[in-house]
Amino acid sequence: MSSLSGNLLVAQSGGPTPVINASLAGVIAEALNHEDEIVDILGGLNGIQGVLHEQLIDLAAESQQTLRNLEHTPGAALGTCRYKVKKAEDFDRILQVFEAHNIRFFHYIGGNDSQDTAAKIDALAKERGYELRVIGVPKTVDNDLPLTDHCPGFGSVAKHIAVTVREMSLDNAAMGQNDFVSILEVMGRNAGWLAASSVLAQRREKSDDNSKSASKNTHYSCSAPHIILLPEVPFNADNFIRRVEEVLKSNAHCFVVVSEGVQDEAGNYLGADTSSTDAFGHAVLGGAGEYLRSLVEDRFSGVKARSSKLGISQRAASHNASKTDVEEAKLCGREAVKAAVKGETGKMVILSRSGKEQYAVDTLLAPLVDIANGVKAFPEKWIGEDKMSIHQDFARYAQPLIQGELQLPYEQGLPRYAQLSAIRVQRKLEPYQTA
């Protein structure tokens, strides 16, 4: 079984993360260790779309320097897509391309939609008797893949959000304005992991602090962020406004972190532009922060509110990446190749927390079909009783994931990021028309 030899194909899919390229670097680095099994190391451009159109590049031709810089480069060096493979013809074409290029190892770095595609490719290859090893590499800033303890990409964006909240709250406090509401909208369509991670910005109150609201077993309610709104909790405007009022009684400003995916009790996204949907039919979000700003200013006279929306910048903020996350992302890439060479297929690498006293992770494998299209919601046990705060147990879970900083190379005041030479592999098939 493990004597299979052929080419390796790696592709990236879905929204980029600060570490999706670290996983790519991990795949390439490990593939170079297996010359007996892996002949050429190919990259598919723009995810499965590039595979359909036979847009493949030679990754072994990239320089060592490019590979090193790739580990801290945002975006997705191969390009990604949101194309949903559905038609039987598409799957047939994928296998044709694989056969034409003798691809025997396939690694798809992506979230649940992508692992669903990978699972179907694996199943079809088995059905057709085409020997292929498919091992997925997890990726999502949303941290909502099932089975894995956490997802590469999450720690870095969590760190960026926590740093941003800490910094903004110092600015808010400095303004010396009473009755100021500061709102930060963060990513998270279906799951509140990223919004929750803002809790890491809270300062532990000193025990000699005489602040009225300080209490050791609460979730540091007097330090920003004061209110955290998750998509798991239906939004109730009256409860929200009441909580803002409470915070403003004991604190000059109130810091609110809101997930873009928060919905009201009727199931409408806050401030959503309902006219617009993406390729998967998801509603285009982004108005939650501005919605809350105007709600606050409408409901209170004399209260000022300002909103910020990190948008795409948060998932591209490699300058503020977590070293732990980068290393784990690379590890997942490496382990995917190792598993495939060993004969595994139809699985995704997952992270499992192994340390007792000290944080440590092991990698394991989980069936792709169990990952595909699943969503791990933020656990209810970590949501505070008021439904607008986060338990310290979550902070203990997330804390290790944001540890460590990269020392990026800078050039002219900006981080030096990698760009692939992207040397194309000769086409072997006729052009293909996607829907």
Next chain:
Amino acid sequence: MSSLSGNLLVAQSGGPTPVINASLAGVIAEALNHEDEIVDILGGLNGIQGVLHEQLIDLAAESQQTLRNLEHTPGAALGTCRYKVKKAEDFDRILQVFEAHNIRFFHYIGGNDSQDTAAKIDALAKERGYELRVIGVPKTVDNDLPLTDHCPGFGSVAKHIAVTVREMSLDNAAMGQNDFVSILEVMGRNAGWLAASSVLAQRREKSDDNSKSASKNTHYSCSAPHIILLPEVPFNADNFIRRVEEVLKSNAHCFVVVSEGVQDEAGNYLGADTSSTDAFGHAVLGGAGEYLRSLVEDRFSGVKARSSKLGISQRAASHNASKTDVEEAKLCGREAVKAAVKGETGKMVILSRSGKEQYAVDTLLAPLVDIANGVKAFPEKWIGEDKMSIHQDFARYAQPLIQGELQLPYEQGLPRYAQLSAIRVQRKLEPYQTA
């Protein structure tokens, strides 16, 4: 004249910057060098408001470690205010507080509104025969103070914006979507310096690049950002849409940077909430990015647009500060104290570019009355012919200001920022009632 001896008072005003605390650290460090002239080093809380209310703290009591961390701490450690001193009673009260605490050296770290206040205090002291040295320290992320080559605070936010645009554009490019418009809204109410600084993210095209639109003497029109909208240029929707169309012909995505202060030809802020104004009567802005997003999606079918708004986070992003900016901010604080001790008054420290081949700065003094309430608009000569691009001469001006990175101390995955002990100085006067 230089034999004056008494206490020093320093205060901070207006919107915080990533380096307003570095200026404060500079004032404190330099004051400690002049024991013959400077007895106590006092801080006024929340700008001039704290002076009115006699809320003074003892800065010499802060630890050396706090002082060191202060240099890279965002916000404004003393607190700021946007209170506009207008009434004669207010100015009388300020002099009373100064007399009561034997304040002979006053340093106000702030923008044009604040230097206007400082100028009036200086004039009143002279009129009353109260010996006082008033030397302002420049501060504004907007870079719009007259006379100085640039303002402490600008370089760090310019760097953060350039890094953010570079990172977001890698994400945008990775998405492999055609006809995608990415919009980033940045600060800049009256002047476009910050929006313009996004031009630093543009990559110089390689000379062997065969890209259609590459041309050596243009402003790198094929690399993000593709469109930069400044408050100095009235917004014309048709011209904008035409330019977006042009960019999308040669590039898969179009990156737009828009200043919050952009107005249409009738003088209305784009997407402004006209119901809301701040203490100075300025309209509350913030809707320009979302306005452009919906404009683009309305005018083009099949074009997707997404907007991000850095908001307050950009002026608090000390984790991404420019080392050059931090050092210059500290220098301005130091030089203000030196000038006051030497007998100067009624002036502000300004930065003057002194290097020929290599960038270097000198400090000079300019009369406060010439700074007060002036605004240095972004120069017309640096705006491209199409009114939506920026000349390379500006990039040459701004490039040195974003150079260098700080090595911040981190603790639990987040930068360690300073918090003052803020030991209060005993009040000597009766409470005061502001309007």
